Amino acid sequence: MKTWEENVRKVVPYVPGEQPKVQNLIKLNTNENPYPPSPKVAEALKAIDVDCMRLYPDPAASVLVKGIADFYQLQEDQVFVGVGSDDVLAMIFMTFFNSKKPILFPDITYSFYDVWADMLRIPYETVPLTDDFTIRKEDYFRENGGIIFPNPNAPTGVELGMQDVEAIIKANPDVIVVVDEAYVDFGAASALPLIEKYDNLLVVQTFSKSRGMAGMRIGYAMGNPVLIKYLNDVKYSFNSYTMDQTTLALGAAAIADRAYFEETVHKVVETREWTKKELTKLGFVFGDSKANFIFASHPEIPAADLFAALREANIIVRYFNKPRIANYLRITIGTQEDMEKLIEFLKKYKK
Amino acid sequence: MKTWEENVRKVVPYVPGEQPKVQNLIKLNTNENPYPPSPKVAEALKAIDVDCMRLYPDPAASVLVKGIADFYQLQEDQVFVGVGSDDVLAMIFMTFFNSKKPILFPDITYSFYDVWADMLRIPYETVPLTDDFTIRKEDYFRENGGIIFPNPNAPTGVELGMQDVEAIIKANPDVIVVVDEAYVDFGAASALPLIEKYDNLLVVQTFSKSRGMAGMRIGYAMGNPVLIKYLNDVKYSFNSYTMDQTTLALGAAAIADRAYFEETVHKVVETREWTKKELTKLGFVFGDSKANFIFASHPEIPAADLFAALREANIIVRYFNKPRIANYLRITIGTQEDMEKLIEFLKKYKK
The missing domain is CATH 3.40.640.10 (Type I PLP-dependent aspartate aminotransferase-like (Major domain))
Known part of the structure; x- marks a missing residue:
């Protein structure tokens, strides 16, 4: 080690969610809004x-x-x-x-x-x-x-x-x-x-x-x-x-542009509530999210396996391999169409 | 003082050069380029x-x-x-x-x-x-x-x-x-x-x-x-x-865009060298600046007075009221036209 390295502020940096450059990806991993700006x-x-x-x-x-x-x-x-x-x-x-x-x-x-x-x-x-x-x-x-x-x-x-x-x-x-x-x-x-x-x-x-x-x-x-x-x-x-x-x-x-803001937020919330119902039907459990994501777990499906399977199908969600939450996935609310594709995938995956 | 104020990081912040919203100002105070981007x-x-x-x-x-x-x-x-x-x-x-x-x-x-x-x-x-x-x-x-x-x-x-x-x-x-x-x-x-x-x-x-x-x-x-x-x-x-x-x-x-970069830098340098000659004729003293500004002093004109007079004439330069440099002005190199106006002003001011 060089002497100057003794005075470096050494840190374990934050790892941001992946920003992949893959085409046709359903990107539900970093809580972005599915709708463009005003x-x-x-x-x-x-x-x-x-x-x-x-x-x-x-x-x-x-x-x-x-x-x-x-x-x-x-x-x-x-x-x-x-x-x-x-x-x-x-x-x-x-x-x-x-x-x-x-x-x-x-x-x-x-x-x-x-x-x-x-x-x-x-x-x-x-x-x-x-x-x-x-x-x-x-x-x-x-x-x-x-x-x-x-x-x-x-x-x-x-x-x-x-x-x-x-x-x-x-x-x-x-x-x-x-x-x-x-x-x-x-x-x-x-x-x-x-x-x-x-x-x-x-x-x-x-x-x-x-x-x-x-x-x-x-x-x-x-x-x-x-x-x-x-x-x-x-x-x-x-x-x-x-x-x-x-x-x-x-x-x-x-x-x-308050009107556009309210309209797009409303759409995300509607899609979230629809997604909650569908996930419940599939046996997922989660708290009553008030955010633009759902943090869900399934009693029979290990989160890490599901994360990998989704990734394989070009649907990317967030998985935190940390104590207490290692069996959860954080799923961003996308467009209604995005979420329908997610639910379709999950229905097939469960079979 | 509130208790929480005891743990505030108290600082004397940097004061950036003025960004006035006055029209028709010759702005020679923050070393900006007089030419727009490529x-x-x-x-x-x-x-x-x-x-x-x-x-x-x-x-x-x-x-x-x-x-x-x-x-x-x-x-x-x-x-x-x-x-x-x-x-x-x-x-x-x-x-x-x-x-x-x-x-x-x-x-x-x-x-x-x-x-x-x-x-x-x-x-x-x-x-x-x-x-x-x-x-x-x-x-x-x-x-x-x-x-x-x-x-x-x-x-x-x-x-x-x-x-x-x-x-x-x-x-x-x-x-x-x-x-x-x-x-x-x-x-x-x-x-x-x-x-x-x-x-x-x-x-x-x-x-x-x-x-x-x-x-x-x-x-x-x-x-x-x-x-x-x-x-x-x-x-x-x-x-x-x-x-x-x-x-x-x-x-x-x-x-x-390397060509545009080189062209505009060249223009600034030419104007700087022209300005140096004119300032020298007027009795100003300064080092051989290799930057897009000239740090100049005049044996007979107090910098603070000149700074104020320039400001009055809508020409804004930078004055640092600090030890050793309190009799200097830092003059950004503007367009050739900007600098000709500055020199015109200085000629009249000196009379």
């Missing part, structure tokens, strides 16, 4: 003036921040934007999780939380979900350096009721509580109204799921202006200009 | 399929990495890309500057280095430039936790000869040496050939200056595959998907 996004793309690209973008990302603030009827100083919600969450970890006490998050959850904690040398403890994969609020009523959980949780899709969410925030006034709402638009209640009441709350959302723009990398946090100011200070100390010109223009166009 | 970029923009934006981008940014590797005749595993060179440099600081010994950089240099060091709690020492603003290589022949300097230096524009650059790299085999070449294409020699010889060298460049794409946020580091692997590990632990789909497509189109 037609307003295509219009905005056409309107981009390439000659302006020689100039730096607006470091405050104002057009996008204003669009998000307008959508949620917030002030602009209550909104922080970043390069996908992963960037937003990384900035939150850096900014707020600097206690010597461990931060808390569920044992079964978004698999990036422990990666950030490890990379940033933040102590953490994972809190086991109950056997039916729910968060027990009382488990978070103890000393800690900060709390983060997705709602609905990933990869389970299970929603924590708003009373329980509020109880956790209220019980922890001395630390920052982050509610990661990447999937909230597909039917769960948002903690957003609580940011007016609790100054220790950050609500994080993304354009990657319900707004069909994973390819453009837009995430955002909402909270009181003091929290947002601290976040922006760290962001400006890391990279002043994170949001490029096309992202700003296309993101602003997307968030302004 | 026409190939506009073509690539038209070819973007908005429907694909629902999908995550390629986390490996392969099309862009390959474009850069091809341009410099490197292997793809020798190239790392990020959201502007600021993102690349922040990742380098996080990945490689973890020694308890101080990192070294010049006292007069890119003003983000100390911001990153402060934010990441990295010890550092600044090394004074000589009185004529050159880097003295011997000053870097001592124990340290890493070295970074721009070449040409910013905001001075002064180039360090390649023999001295190599001497610094060679004298410091136990730490990572970063040569920040944001401005190298405007006439300085690049340390790039040395990456084959020294495994502790990273060369960082950007699309924001010589490639006229500040608005799209593309930076890159080149070095041996082991360094690039360590960098990517940290990047994947921070944000797996940093480069969005439009950035990848437009960046790849830009780097493929």
Whole structure:
């Protein structure tokens, strides 16, 4: 080993879901929206003036921040934007999780939380979900350096009721509580109204799921202006200009089209509910997902085998070979047609 | 103060150059290219399929990495890309500057280095430039936790000869040496050939200056595959998907157009040399800038006064109110027409 290697920050990086380049794949593995972005996004793309690209973008990302603030009827100083919600969450970890006490998050959850904690040398403890994969609020009523959980949780899709969410925030006034709402638009209640009441709350959302723009990398946090100011200070100390010109223009166009957003979300939810019924008929078991995926297990079919068989049939889902969930598959909700093909395959596979 | 504020990472953020929205401004303050990106970029923009934006981008940014590797005749595993060179440099600081010994950089240099060091709690020492603003290589022949300097230096524009650059790299085999070449294409020699010889060298460049794409946020580091692997590990632990789909497509189109790149760089260099002559006639003094800016002082005109007068006339340059350089202005090279207007103004102002 070279001497300089002694001072390398060594990490076990997050492994993102596969992005295969195979044609005719039914891609149900990374919770993307099956519907494209709003037609307003295509219009905005056409309107981009390439000659302006020689100039730096607006470091405050104002057009996008204003669009998000307008959508949620917030002030602009209550909104922080970043390069996908992963960037937003990384900035939150850096900014707020600097206690010597461990931060808390569920044992079964978004698999990036422990990666950030490890990379940033933040102590953490994972809190086991109950056997039916729910968060027990009382488990978070103890000393800690900060709390983060997705709602609905990933990869389970299970929603924590708003009373329980509020109880956790209220019980922890001395630390920052982050509610990661990447999937909230597909039917769960948002903690957003609580940011007016609790100054220790950050609500994080993304354009990657319900707004069909994973390819453009837009995430955002909402909270009181003091929290947002601290976040922006760290962001400006890391990279002043994170949001490029096309992202700003296309993101602003997307968030302004509420009707399209509601229509496509509704379609995904309808397909999810149809898929749930069909999976139940086939003997699969799963929680009542409020997300754009279903986390399902089958008493007779090993998940790893099914994962491989689906892959063989050009249907790709997500399999986590981890304790407690090694017999589950996370199946993203695609178009109605995608899901009909999945169910057809499963019917044949079961025979 | 709230209890949670005790664990906030408090920073003094970098202040980016002003991005005013005034019309008819001659904007010579943030070293942007006066020429737009290659026409190939506009073509690539038209070819973007908005429907694909629902999908995550390629986390490996392969099309862009390959474009850069091809341009410099490197292997793809020798190239790392990020959201502007600021993102690349922040990742380098996080990945490689973890020694308890101080990192070294010049006292007069890119003003983000100390911001990153402060934010990441990295010890550092600044090394004074000589009185004529050159880097003295011997000053870097001592124990340290890493070295970074721009070449040409910013905001001075002064180039360090390649023999001295190599001497610094060679004298410091136990730490990572970063040569920040944001401005190298405007006439300085690049340390790039040395990456084959020294495994502790990273060369960082950007699309924001010589490639006229500040608005799209593309930076890159080149070095041996082991360094690039360590960098990517940290990047994947921070944000797996940093480069969005439009950035990848437009960046790849830009780097493929070598002829346009060379033509526009040549025009900037010609205008710079013309501007130098005119400024000299007016009594300004400055080093022999090899960048797309001139760092100039005048024995009779206080820089702060001139800065304000230029601003009043809708010509905006950069003024750093800092020790040793408080009587200098950093003037970006604009179009020939921009610079003629500047010189006209200065002639009248001097009377």
